[in-house]
Amino acid sequence: MSSLLRFTILVIVGIAFCSPAIAQQYPARPIRMLIGFPPGGGTDIVGRIVAQKVSENLGQQIVAENRGGATGMVAAELAAKAAPDGYTIMMAHISAMSILPSLYPRMAYDTARDFAPITLAAIGPNLLVVHPSLPVRSVKDLIALAKARPGQLHYASPGSGSVQHLSGELFKLQAKVDMLHIPYKGSGSPSWTSSPVTSN
Numbered sequence: 001m002s003s004l005l006r007f008t009i010l011v012i013v014g015i016a017f018c019s020p021a022i023a024q025q026y027p028a029r030p031i032r033m034l035i036g037f038p039p040g041g042g043t044d045i046v047g048r049i050v051a052q053k054v055s056e057n058l059g060q061q062i063v064a065e066n067r068g069g070a071t072g073m074v075a076a077e078l079a080a081k082a083a084p085d086g087y088t089i090m091m092a093h094i095s096a097m098s099i100l101p102s103l104y105p106r107m108a109y110d111t112a113r114d115f116a117p118i119t120l121a122a123i124g125p126n127l128l129v130v131h132p133s134l135p136v137r138s139v140k141d142l143i144a145l146a147k148a149r150p151g152q153l154h155y156a157s158p159g160s161g162s163v164q165h166l167s168g169e170l171f172k173l174q175a176k177v178d179m180l181h182i183p184y185k186g187s188g189s190p191s192w193t194s195s196p197v198t199s200n
Contacts, residue, residue, distance in 0.1 A: 026086060027060040034065055034079050034090040036072030040188025041158060043072075046122045047091030062089075068186050071159035072096030073107070080109035091121065095162050103161050126167050146177035154180035158187035 035047040044066060051062040067075040076096040082088035097111050109115075128139065136142045146153050157164035160183045172179055 027058055029087065030061040030063050031058075031086070032065055032082075032088045033062050034067050034075040034088065036067060036069075036075030036090070036093055036096055037158065038068040038186035038188050039066050041186045042122075042124055043091055043093050044186075044188060050091065050121050064091075071100060071161045073100055076111075076115075077108045080114035089118070090115075092117075095159070099163070099166065100161050126163060128171070143175045143177060146175065146179055150178040151180060153177075154182050156182045156184055159183050159185070 033047060033051050035044050037043045044064075048064050051064045055062045067078055069075075072093045072095045075090055076092070079088055079090040092115070097115070101107055101111055128142075130136045130142060134142075134145065136145055155168045157168060159165065160181075162183075164187075165181060165183065168179070168181060171177075
C-alpha cells in the first residue's frame with residue numbers, strides 16, 4: 001500500500017470519527033441589558049429604545065434590567081462579573097466608565113480590562129435651569145444671588161460623581177459661590193427634574 005493511499009485512508013477515518021462541531025447562532029436566548037440608573041431617567045429611556053430596536057433586528061429579546069445605585073457602579077460591577085458570553089450587556093454611562101474610576105482609588109471593576117465597547121448610543125447636553133420661584137433670569141443673576149446667600153442655594157444631581165454633580169462643582173469653582181449639592185437616586189426622580197437649582 002502506497003504512503004499516499006495510507007495517508008488518504010487515515011484522513012477519511014479521522015474525519016469519520018470526528019463529531020462535527022455545530023456552532024450555535026448568536027443569540028440563542030434572551031440577552032440581559034443592565035441599566036445603572038432607576039427607571040425614567042435618560043440612560044433608562046435610551047437603553048429601552050436601544051433594547052427594543054436591537055431585539056427587532058436580532059430576532060431575540062433583550063431584557064432591560066434597572067440596577068441603579070452608586071451612579072451606575074452597581075450595574076457596572078454586575079456586568080463586569082458576568083460571563084463574557086455576550087448575554088449580559090450594559091447601557092454604560094460616562095459616570096461609571098470614566099468619572100468614578102478617577103474618583104475612587106479601588107473599584108470592583110476595571111473599565112479598560114472588563115468591558116468591550118459596542119457603540120455610542122447617545123450624547124446629552126447639560127443645561128443650567130432654575131426653579132421659577134427664584135428671582136433669576138440669567139447666569140449673572142444666579143451668581144449674584146448665590147453670592148448674596150452663600151450656602152442657601154442648592155443644586156440637584158442624579159448622584160454623587162455624576163456629570164451633573166461635577167458640572168455643578170465646576171460652576172461653583174468658576175463663579176466662586178457656595179451652593180449645596182443634593183444627590184438623588186437618578187435623573188428620573190420628580191424632585192430632581194422639577195428643581196435643579198432652588199433655595200432652602
